[in-house]
Amino acid sequence: MAQFDIPKTAKISVLAEPRKMVLKELPIPEIGDDEILVKVEGCGICGTDVHEFKGDPFGYCPVQLGHEGTGTIVKLGKNITKDYTGKPLAVGDKIVTGLKPCGECDVCKFKPEIVHLCEGGEIFGLMPGEANYFNGWFGEYMKVNAGGVVFNVSDMDRDLRILIEPAAVIVHAVEQAKKIFDFKFDSYVLVQGCGPIGLLLLAMVRCLGVRNIIACDMDEKRLAMAKRLGAAYTVNAGAADATEQVKAITGGLGAEMLFQCTGSPKAASKAWSYVRRGGSYCELGFFVNNGDTTYNPHLDLCNKEVKVIGSWTYQAQDWIQSFSFLKEAQDRGLPVTDLLTHKYPLDKMNEAMEMNISMEGLKIAFVAED
Numbered sequence: 001m002a003q004f005d006i007p008k009t010a011k012i013s014v015l016a017e018p019r020k021m022v023l024k025e026l027p028i029p030e031i032g033d034d035e036i037l038v039k040v041e042g043c044g045i046c047g048t049d050v051h052e053f054k055g056d057p058f059g060y061c062p063v064q065l066g067h068e069g070t071g072t073i074v075k076l077g078k079n080i081t082k083d084y085t086g087k088p089l090a091v092g093d094k095i096v097t098g099l100k101p102c103g104e105c106d107v108c109k110f111k112p113e114i115v116h117l118c119e120g121g122e123i124f125g126l127m128p129g130e131a132n133y134f135n136g137w138f139g140e141y142m143k144v145n146a147g148g149v150v151f152n153v154s155d156m157d158r159d160l161r162i163l164i165e166p167a168a169v170i171v172h173a174v175e176q177a178k179k180i181f182d183f184k185f186d187s188y189v190l191v192q193g194c195g196p197i198g199l200l201l202l203a204m205v206r207c208l209g210v211r212n213i214i215a216c217d218m219d220e221k222r223l224a225m226a227k228r229l230g231a232a233y234t235v236n237a238g239a240a241d242a243t244e245q246v247k248a249i250t251g252g253l254g255a256e257m258l259f260q261c262t263g264s265p266k267a268a269s270k271a272w273s274y275v276r277r278g279g280s281y282c283e284l285g286f287f288v289n290n291g292d293t294t295y296n297p298h299l300d301l302c303n304k305e306v307k308v309i310g311s312w313t314y315q316a317q318d319w320i321q322s323f324s325f326l327k328e329a330q331d332r333g334l335p336v337t338d339l340l341t342h343k344y345p346l347d348k349m350n351e352a353m354e355m356n357i358s359m360e361g362l363k364i365a366f367v368a369e370d
Contacts, residue, residue, distance in 0.1 A: 002091050003091065004039065004074040006074055006075060010028050010134075011140050011346055011347075012064050013138040015052060015053060015063050017056070018055050020350070026133060031077055033079045034146035034147070035145060036076055036095075038071040038142045038143075041069075041070055041094075041158050041367070042158055042159075042162050042367040043068050043070070044069075044340075045066075045365060046068055046165075047288070047356075048126070048287055049067075049353070050356050050357060053353045054357070059128070060126070060128035063132070064127075064138055065125050065126070065138050066125040066137030067097075067125030067126055068164075069137025069138075070095065073090070073091050074141075083152040084319075085151065088152070093154045094156070094161060095150050096150075096151050096153055096165065097150055097151075099149060099315075100121055100123070100149050102118055105119065124136060125138070140368065156327070158367075160326050160337055162340065163326060163340075164322050167322035167325055167326055168322040170284075170322075171204065172312075176309050177259070177282040180280045180282075180307040183205070183257070187212060188253075189212065189258075190213075190246065190259070191258075192217075192259065194261075198217070199229055203229040203230055203329050205230070206229065206230030206334065207325060214233045214235060214246060214250075216274070220236065225339075228335055250276065255275055257281075258275050258279065258282070260284065265291045265292060267285075268286075268293040269295060272295050272296075272299075277306075280306065280309075283309075284310070284311040340362070341361035343364075
């Protein structure tokens with residue numbers, strides 16, 4: 001069994017107040033029989049992290065953020081022998097952490113098929129207050145509390161592991177979309193919003209064998225990346241004739257299936273014009289409240305008989321499928337790890353957050369220094 005020298009203290013990055021990440025060096029907490037200590041290798045920055053960084057809308061400050069993380073087990077409680085799937089766990093293994101439901105609410109007790117909608121669940125990196133320091137991935141070490149959902153992903157490299165959490169989000173969205181749409185090789189599927197979520201989703205749809213994928217965004221660099229990840233067509237959403245372009249691509253009809261991946265109410269309103277009569281629409285762009293959007297109930301919904309479904313976070317099974325999806329994407333030559341365009345050390349988290357806000361890159365990540 002691997003052994004590691006564990007220091008007495010470690011640095012963590014804390015959002016002390018809006019737009020102020022502070023580096024703190026604190027004693028590493030003791031690990032109980034049902035807990036895990038992880039040496040962090042890296043963690044992606046999610047749009048939710050940025051939303052909290054900009055204005056603390058959740059009232060979490062002070063909070064140690066970071067929920068797209070991965071690292072190496074350096075200490076394992078004696079009662080922990082396997083991960084969520086039953087795979088053996090040992091010191092030295094590489095892990096990621098998932099959503100931990102509360103286990104007490106009506107959803108947890110009576111609706112296991114929608115357990116991800118539990119309102120009292122815990123996500124490491126979104127647990128406020130000093131009591132939860134070392135429960136986020138923006139740090140040198142991270143503690144997995146008792147009952148934490150853990151997956152052994154030692155067969156995947158670091159950059160691929162950093163993409164697992166957002167990949168689980170898109171796996172869940174595609175599973176939701178399957179409830180209202182039957183994907184075929186020649187389906188016209190439009191992905192609106194080519195940020196990290198939209199681009200990963202596009203790659204997954206390509207892995208399903210769909211050939212006619214349309215990427216829609218206002219950034220030409222992101223549209224170029226969409227082509228690399230499997231888009232057959234691109235449309236600049238800022239063009240005055242964007243809707244006409246989509247219809248021209250689809251034989252005058254519009255997209256059969258649309259995934260709305262932006263957090264823009266204006267874009268969400270525009271998306272209805274891209275969908276054909278009898279088409280389907282999956283909304284997964286609003287994990288925070290960015291305001292109201294508009295649509296015409298007659299022209300956009302009733303007259304077209306558009307089928308609509310929402311997608312919220314993920315279930316444990318989505319994580320398991322995300323591992324296979326990311327491996328499949330690599331095997332197909334889709335450059336998913338090229339989404340990680342900017343990597344920052346722990347003492348540059350303010351700069352990392354501001355880079356994310358600037359939208360000059362794609363996936364921004366904290367990566368531990370060797």
